[in-house]
Amino acid sequence: MKLTTAELVGGVRRVVAVQADESLVDLAAMSAGLNLGPVGFPRDMLDLISAGQTMTYFLGLCQEAIDAGRSDDYTLPAGSARYLAPIPRPTKIVCVNSNRANSNVELLEPKWGGVWPRPQFFLKAPSAVIGHEEHILVEPQMGPVQPEGEMCLIIGRQARRLTKENALDHVAGVSLLGDYSASTFGLQDGVILHISSKDGVEDFINRPMARAKGVDTFSPIGPWLIPLTALPDLGSIRLTTDMVDADGKRLTIQDGTIGEQRFTPAEALVTITEWMTLEPGDVVALGAVSNVPGRHLRDNNMAEYHNGAIELHGSGIGTLRNPITVCADGESTSLPPAVMQRRLHS
Template identity: 30%
Template sequence: MKIVSYRDEAGGSRVGVVVDDAVIDATGLLRPQAGGTSAMRRLLEDGRPLEDILSGLDGDPMPLDDLRLDPIVPDPGKIIAAPVNYFDHKAEMQEAYHVDSLGLFLKAPSSVIAAGEHIRLPYTDRRFDQEGELALVIGRRASHVTTEEALDHVAGYTLLLDITMRGGEDRSTRKSFDTFTPIGPFLVTPDETGPLASLRLRTWVGGELRQDADIADLIWDVPQLIAYASSVMTLHPGDVITTGTPAGVGQIGHGDRVAVAIEQLGRLEVGVTSEGAVACPTKGATTGPRPPATVTPVRAR
């Protein structure tokens, strides 16, 4: 099942099921919930299996292209990210450590945007890179779960771009600017994703293929990431965990189009603008991990 978040004409949060190139609205199947959370959060927090909630789906299909998409989870409780989780990315960044020493970091929930929107580069004098990633959305509360139990807590999988300012500032700062987490366009349930180890991730900038990697090459796989994250902090429905990026990160700039795709999950594409950018007030530009001056060549397959 593919699920999408979108806005109605009045700006209200909606959720629907994708059938071919159309969407059937499922918002009316959700239980009322106080607090102003998004329709997607209401769906995930319901507690019933998604297939049970959506079994009563009925309505006229709407063309997907006519909808104003939201980030797949417009209001995630938290975004948990894995630093340096591919060996080839560790090598290109000349990093001394990877995920098993670095742990995890957080990105601001306010940094999410939807497919078709624009990354806004805030500064004129700093480097910004693209990082394409597989992400998952938590569907059941998880605390201290084992790797064997971990996947039972996944509502589905999606695509994510972890946009990064290079430098020595803390990761959570460099990756949390507004618009720095494009996510979506779909939440794909595990039954349609297939084995995670069979997935292949690719990222393009301006039509140039920059990243081409197998999810099987993750240092910590998805169950390990979920289990570890749940040992640090309780995971709640609507939380996002993103799994890290492979080699091929590179600079993005005004006017670029950035896309990441996994065949089973679709394609997430956004624009880039530096309109309104100013000089950076922090001085970390010459410190921190050093990305390659040119994009790491895509490996032969």
């Protein structure tokens, strides 16, 4: 079942199941009308995913009702609601760094023989989150904007000090996440470190990522949340990222599977939760999949795609599409009214 959070007319938010024709089934309304679950359940996506086995049982009842044709009174036509991210405002977004198989990280860490000893990760601002089909806003002073398409895990149970064996038991479902970066900000905020070693003085550039990756609209999540029970083999999921220009010309910049990444989803969760507690609704982005051979991620610049779009496709998950709006010099990228309305009520 494909799930997301939708904003209906009047700003009302509902957890919906998305059908093949993109019609939407209001799960709370159907639950109340058909007496499928607890009164008022689910209030929102967090209420659903933190319910544990109740979520699985409830979604099974909902699917049976839909298959039996009992959902018509609770179905909204395609295009009647605005998609938000499945979790519109996660408490935190934890991102695994340099996890793709063909990363050049071995040039940065030669003493590890080209393999980092553990996943590296950073935090991305929850205020950067937007949903499927919402616009990514780019300002000229940002410089090049680098796109990275990733799969992400949506946490369903509080998680601390997980093991490889139990890590995925704490995941409610998966989605796609765009990790977009204003690379110039990272360089502007960077600090050159001079570190003494037995071989002399080595120079390192420390590039803080908070401003570069925390820009509003730079973390779309979606299009749907797919329950983990529907995706038993995460390693086989293939993810591609396409840049689409204003004329519809398509350029594939990433193509790889989750199984090809340096660290598995379980290994990432083990490292993160060693010292950091993950809460229900938190998002863990697993890092970029492989770039297309001969094309580096830094070759791609979203600032060159005004009136175009970026599309992330994950097998078994769906396609997350976001139009790109680039302001001319001197213009302000004030957020569209719909985005402001969502921010005010988040």
